[in-house]
Amino acid sequence: MADHHHKKMNENxxxxxxxEFIKLLESEGFERISVKQIAVCANINRGTFYLHYIDKYDVI
Known part of the structure; x- marks a missing residue:
């Protein structure tokens, strides 16, 4: 049960x-986007971002 909850949280x-990456891409353009911006917009810290992706190129 806890594993399912964890998996759901990770997916969310x-x-x-x-x-948020797509929104920033549309408004700022790829070159102007930073990991910090993505994290702030997604309401997470940068460390959490790096648990899921290597960098902004990895999100693509």
Whole structure:
């Protein structure tokens, strides 16, 4: 049960990162996006971002 909850939380976090990345991509352009911006917009810390992705190129 706890594993299922953890998996769901990870999926939700990853989805937020991807959603906010797309919004930033549309408004800022890829070159201007930083991992910090993605994290702030997704309401997570940078460490959490790096648990899911290596860098912004990895989100693509």
């Amino acid at each position: 976090t990853k989805q937020r990162i991807e959603t």
